[in-house]
Amino acid sequence: MAAGASTVLSACSSGNAGGSGGSSTKAPQGKAAEITVGTKADSAGPAPEMPGAVKGGTIYTLDQIDFDHLDPAQIYSSYTGAGSVLFLRGLTGYRVDSKGNTTLVGDLATDAGTVKDGGKTWSFTLKDGVKWEDGADVTIDDVRHTFERLFADFVTEGPRYPQGWLEGGDKYKGPYEGKHLSSLEVDGSTITFRLKEAHADFPFMLAMRGFAIVPKKHDTQKKYDKRPYSCGPYKIQSRSIDKSLTLVRNEHWEADKDPVRNGYPDKVVMQFGFQSLASTDRYIADSGNDQFSLSLLNEVAPERISKVLGDATLKKRVLTQVDTTCYYFPINLTRVKDVKVRQALNWAWPAAQLKQLRGGSAVTATATTIISPLTPGHTDFDLYGKKTKPMGDPEKAKALLKEAGAEGQKIVIAFQQSDQAVKSAVTIKTALTKAGFDVVTQQVDKTTFYSQIGQLDNKFDMFAAGWGPDWPAGYAVIQPCWDGSQIADGGVNWSQLNNTSVNKAITAATAITDPDKANAAWGAIDKQIMELAACVPDYNPVRNYFYGSKVGGVVYNAGDTCVAIGKVFAKA
Numbered sequence: 001m002a003a004g005a006s007t008v009l010s011a012c013s014s015g016n017a018g019g020s021g022g023s024s025t026k027a028p029q030g031k032a033a034e035i036t037v038g039t040k041a042d043s044a045g046p047a048p049e050m051p052g053a054v055k056g057g058t059i060y061t062l063d064q065i066d067f068d069h070l071d072p073a074q075i076y077s078s079y080t081g082a083g084s085v086l087f088l089r090g091l092t093g094y095r096v097d098s099k100g101n102t103t104l105v106g107d108l109a110t111d112a113g114t115v116k117d118g119g120k121t122w123s124f125t126l127k128d129g130v131k132w133e134d135g136a137d138v139t140i141d142d143v144r145h146t147f148e149r150l151f152a153d154f155v156t157e158g159p160r161y162p163q164g165w166l167e168g169g170d171k172y173k174g175p176y177e178g179k180h181l182s183s184l185e186v187d188g189s190t191i192t193f194r195l196k197e198a199h200a201d202f203p204f205m206l207a208m209r210g211f212a213i214v215p216k217k218h219d220t221q222k223k224y225d226k227r228p229y230s231c232g233p234y235k236i237q238s239r240s241i242d243k244s245l246t247l248v249r250n251e252h253w254e255a256d257k258d259p260v261r262n263g264y265p266d267k268v269v270m271q272f273g274f275q276s277l278a279s280t281d282r283y284i285a286d287s288g289n290d291q292f293s294l295s296l297l298n299e300v301a302p303e304r305i306s307k308v309l310g311d312a313t314l315k316k317r318v319l320t321q322v323d324t325t326c327y328y329f330p331i332n333l334t335r336v337k338d339v340k341v342r343q344a345l346n347w348a349w350p351a352a353q354l355k356q357l358r359g360g361s362a363v364t365a366t367a368t369t370i371i372s373p374l375t376p377g378h379t380d381f382d383l384y385g386k387k388t389k390p391m392g393d394p395e396k397a398k399a400l401l402k403e404a405g406a407e408g409q410k411i412v413i414a415f416q417q418s419d420q421a422v423k424s425a426v427t428i429k430t431a432l433t434k435a436g437f438d439v440v441t442q443q444v445d446k447t448t449f450y451s452q453i454g455q456l457d458n459k460f461d462m463f464a465a466g467w468g469p470d471w472p473a474g475y476a477v478i479q480p481c482w483d484g485s486q487i488a489d490g491g492v493n494w495s496q497l498n499n500t501s502v503n504k505a506i507t508a509a510t511a512i513t514d515p516d517k518a519n520a521a522w523g524a525i526d527k528q529i530m531e532l533a534a535c536v537p538d539y540n541p542v543r544n545y546f547y548g549s550k551v552g553g554v555v556y557n558a559g560d561t562c563v564a565i566g567k568v569f570a571k572a
């Protein structure tokens with residue numbers, strides 16, 4: 001769950017780009033990230049050097065909130081994942097160079113995995129000599145224990161892919177009664193995962209921080225969330241909840257065994273409790289330690305977008321990136337059953353008005369697809385004329401309603417409670433009313449919003465929701481939210497789409513190992529879902545990350561979809 005003016009579910013999202021105050025800044029152009037699978041040599045380390053980098057000094061962060069969890073098994077937010085990369089390492093990870101080129105590599109593993117049985121069996125060999133912060137070796141038993149403890153009853157949050165994918169996972173209760181999971185096989189320094197079904201994306205899934213390795217010897221179970229062990233370049237020196245987290249060098253870390261992190265600063269001090277306006281103003285002032293600061297969650301405040309992006313000097317210190325999240329309005333297919341009515345909702349959508357309301361092209365890009373332009377598998381299409389008629393086509397919508405015999409159909413739309421949502425609701429209601437709908441808008445408390453729309457018997461026809469992929473692949477966008485097997489109370493198939501053709505296409509695409517063919521398949525499924533008009537895509541946020549003048553090496557990690565803090569350095 002991400003934090004911001006409105007929340008979005010997934011690991012790989014970091015807040016809301018909403019705000020007020022237009023900007024004439026040209027919209028950034030996004031295209032699908034090209035993330036290759038690296039070789040054994042790419043996985044060896046060290047990480048690619050950053051031009052002009054120097055070692056030493058202290059880097060600071062300024063962000064709104066503390067990390068929700070530190071136990072990897074409980075981590076399911078890209079913000080926490082972005083920061084914890086400094087001390088948590090997994091079998092795989094993302095190697096980023098100075099130009100932002102991103103490669104999936106073995107992090108603790110010698111490579112990104114060996115596959116058999118068409119994607120049902122994956123093996124990874126552990127690198128020799130990687131140390132924990134106490135000097136002990138990271139062992140293959142630590143790796144097996146890490147995945148077995150995911151099944152323990154204290155693990156209530158975090159991604160649950162291995163629990164569902166591994167053979168025998170439905171009956172396993174965790175390692176604390178002395179039993180191993182038989183589908184995790186250890187031979188020397190190699191671990192093999194036996195899956196129920198083929199998953200070509202398995203190595204990408206393992207790169208999530210939720211599967212970082214935990215030392216068996218120091219596993220304090222539920223208490224591990226308070227103080228995890230490090231095998232990365234930094235270890236935790238101190239923590240003050242909701243105020244700060246201070247990291248210092250792990251003297252047992254070796255750069256030549258880490259292809260992901262450069263470990264340039266001597267210390268990283270993460271500071272919490274700063275709203276976006278406060279951090280933005282501090283970056284503008286650029287004094288003292290703020291010169292050595294950056295943000296992982298906070299973006300340029302909406303009130304300062306025009307000032308910051310309109311000033312060439314300030315803009316040089318902004319990393320701008322179209323996000324992989326898609327904010328969209330799922331349509332409840334159990335209540336809105338006629339496809340023509342759902343298509344009418346899409347045709348009537350006030351895309352341009354909503355874009356201006358959120359702050360214009362500098363902070364938002366209109367979405368016409370479910371898979372974002374930055375996610376592999378994106379195919380560019382516009383079935384409902386948002387590009388040709390961005391303010392909506394009420395006449396087209398009226399005609400479809402008339403064909404369906406549904407003129408004046410009542411539509412109940414749920415929004416998360418916020419000032420921004422109130423404005424959006426008014427804009428949407430005005431447009432849909434003009435198109436012939438009878439619109440009722442309801443504000444729902446943010447803390448219970450996803451619980452309410454996740455109930456199968458909810459009383460809403462549409463909801464303002466959002467989803468970002470857990471890893472950069474079409475599967476991580478489509479399968480959780482649009483596969484009929486995922487329909488359940490508390491699930492995220494909010495539309496309750498259960499289309500036989502879509503389900504079969506998802507199953508087939510999941511097993512495709514050729515990246516180009518897989519991407520084409522996921523793009524076709526995206527279009528298939530939109531032909532059924534199961535949702536109204538709304539927008540992809542544009543992130544604008546501001547930082548101090550003495551922070552170097554700021555690049556975007558397209559795999560983890562965040563600022564690559566493991567690459568930054570303090571300028572002399």
